Amino acid sequence: MADSDRLHFPLAEDESRRLAALHQLGILDTPREDDFDLLTELAAELCGTPYAFVVLIDADRIWVKSAFGMGLQDSSLQRGASPCAYVVAQQPMLVIEDVDLDPRTRNMPHAHFQMYAGAQLRTSDGLALGTLCVEDSRVRRPSEKQLELLQRLAQQVMQLIELRAAKRELLHQASTDALTGLANRRALFQRLQQELARNSRHHFALSFVVIDIDHFKTVNDRYGHATGDVVLQQVAECLRLHSRETDLIARFGGEEFCAILIDSDLEMAVQWADRTRVALHNMQINGFPQLRISASFGVTSVSKGQDHTPDTLFSAADKAVYRAKQAGRDRVESG
Numbered sequence: 554m555a556d557s558d559r560l561h562f563p564l565a566e567d568e569s570r571r572l573a574a575l576h577q578l579g580i581l582d583t584p585r586e587d588d589f590d591l592l593t594e595l596a597a598e599l600c601g602t603p604y605a606f607v608v609l610i611d612a613d614r615i616w617v618k619s620a621f622g623m624g625l626q627d628s629s630l631q632r633g634a635s636p637c638a639y640v641v642a643q644q645p646m647l648v649i650e651d652v653d654l655d656p657r658t659r660n661m662p663h664a665h666f667q668m669y670a671g672a673q674l675r676t677s678d679g680l681a682l683g684t685l686c687v688e689d690s691r692v693r694r695p696s697e698k699q700l701e702l703l704q705r706l707a708q709q710v711m712q713l714i715e716l717r718a719a720k721r722e723l724l725h726q727a728s729t730d731a732l733t734g735l736a737n738r739r740a741l742f743q744r745l746q747q748e749l750a751r752n753s754r755h756h757f758a759l760s761f762v763v764i765d766i767d768h769f770k771t772v773n774d775r776y777g778h779a780t781g782d783v784v785l786q787q788v789a790e791c792l793r794l795h796s797r798e799t800d801l802i803a804r805f806g807g808e809e810f811c812a813i814l815i816d817s818d819l820e821m822a823v824q825w826a827d828r829t830r831v832a833l834h835n836m837q838i839n840g841f842p843q844l845r846i847s848a849s850f851g852v853t854s855v856s857k858g859q860d861h862t863p864d865t866l867f868s869a870a871d872k873a874v875y876r877a878k879q880a881g882r883d884r885v886e887s888g
């Protein structure tokens with residue numbers, strides 16, 4: 554787009570904080586949701602307008618989360634193409650009775666509306682992220698009561714956005730290991746359960762691996778617990794780098810990790826384990842050039858016609874790890 558085609562718009566004073574807060578909430582480009590649509594419909598109903606929108610203002614685009622009265626082919630439009638850009642930058646509430654007469658809006662595309670009223674969606678820190686707005690095809694001014702209620706409804710929309718983000722964060726925390734960022738034991742067993750169910754219908758190759766760092770207690774004793782933590786983080790990163798997107802790497806607890814390998818039979822899984830074992834063996838630990846680690850691997854696979862549960866798979870791989878430890882560590886055993 555040529556620069557001269559761009560519609561100009563004002564920026565909020567705290568634009569960079571505003572954008573950071575908006576992106577952190579993770580609402581942009583999410584699908585339509587009934588709860589938002591209900592609030593949008595209520596806004597139109599209470600202001601007596603044919604159109605209402607929940608709009609978020611990104612760096613250079615306006616993104617519509619919910620629209621009432623109009624089907625949208627594209628939920629993004631240029632930031633300068635709506636009065637919402639002014640609401641976010643300048644005032645908690647903006648009413649333009651006739652957009653043809655207002656210098657801010659007369660050059661904007663506005664085929665379907667003549668009146669605009671928008672209330673800021675403000676975070677609890679006072680950052681304006683977007684608007685709840687109504688539009689009418691007639692020139693008019695909503696009553697003071699309608700405008701007050703529109704503002705209060707905008708607070709409800711903002712609370713819904715913040716609640717959704719908090720729920721997503723809680724779900725993430727509940728399934729993630731804080732030290733390594735890998736899936737935790739709960740997420741591992743959940744995924745294993747899903748894959749076993751899928752496997753009983755579609756019969757694809759599926760393997761499970763337990764990985765246990767050797768003599769990790771000695772690492773902690775010699776180098777300290779903080780260094781032990783760095784080792785765990787690097788092991789996690791190494792396992793992640795060696796896995797495919799469809800696989801799952803998890804920290805089971807302590808110095809024990811697990812891998813679910815999709816479309817891998819026993820032979821392929823043993824090869825994977827051996828490559829990864831060598832990578833861990835050769836891995837340099839940041840800040841400790843003299844420190845080397847190794848790990849023992851236990852591999853098992855789902856076999857056709859046999860009933861498996863997450864527990865039986867784990868137990869088979871764990872027994873194989875035990876044999877690897879007994880046989881001298883830094884090796885792969887399967888069964």
Ligand SMILES: Nc1nc2c(ncn2[C@@H]2O[C@H](COP(=O)(O)OP(=O)(O)OP(=O)(O)O)[C@@H](O)[C@H]2O)c(=O)[nH]1
Nearest residue numbers: 765766767768769770771773778779781782807808
């Ligand atoms: N730094 C650190 N250490 C941990 C963490 N979780 C468990 N550990 C330590 O991991 C060690 C595990 O020791 P052991 O179970 O005896 O196993 P090992 O020394 O690796 O011996 P083998 O498994 O037999 O090779 C213990 O010293 C735990 O304190 C953690 O989050 N951070």
